[in-house]
Amino acid sequence: MAPSTVFLEPDNLLTPKEKNKLRKPVVEKMRRDRINSSIEQLKLLLEKEFQRHQPNSKLEKADILEMTVSYLKQQSQLQMKRSLHKSSQFDYREGYSRCLQEAFYFLSLHKVRTETQTKLLSHFQK
Numbered sequence: 001m002a003p004s005t006v007f008l009e010p011d012n013l014l015t016p017k018e019k020n021k022l023r024k025p026v027v028e029k030m031r032r033d034r035i036n037s038s039i040e041q042l043k044l045l046l047e048k049e050f051q052r053h054q055p056n057s058k059l060e061k062a063d064i065l066e067m068t069v070s071y072l073k074q075q076s077q078l079q080m081k082r083s084l085h086k087s088s089q090f091d092y093r094e095g096y097s098r099c100l101q102e103a104f105y106f107l108s109l110h111k112v113r114t115e116t117q118t119k120l121l122s123h124f125q126k
Contacts, residue, residue: 036061042068100124 014022039061043050049071050059059067103124107117 039064046071 043059043064046064046068050064050067053067054063104121107121110117
């Protein structure tokens, strides 16, 4: 783009439409710069992931965005599996604890403590 000499009039002499016309390219450039900066940050953050999928290739912006979306979906699915697994473990522990309480209650109702009851209580406490 060739440099041009533009005589800028004071702001009070420009109409709102003219002000917007002057401001629009600057705002658009700032928007593009923000987008490019964010894409570059994504590229740096996920560099290892990109190298795993497409080693030795120059990635276009669209490639970076697509691979980022794919990576985030994958991470989301892994997190859901982990939380489901943790939930299952919690449910198991809670069920075991409740069963243990019921067993202790049942055994406490019987006054006579046999060797089997003692061994059973000792086993549960482990």
